[in-house]
Amino acid sequence: MKLTGTVFLVFRYTNMSTAIRKSFGCLQTSV
Secondary structure (H helix, E strand, C coil): CHHHHHHHHHHHHHHHHHHHHHHHHHHHHHC
16 A cells, blocks of 8 residues: 555656656747
8 A cells, every 4th residue: 555655656746747847848949
């Protein structure tokens, strides 16, 4: 149960990091 929670957290963190990267990419192209 604890392991699943950790994997979920890592997955969420990676997903957020990817979204932030995409946002920065859009910002750079718009500037």
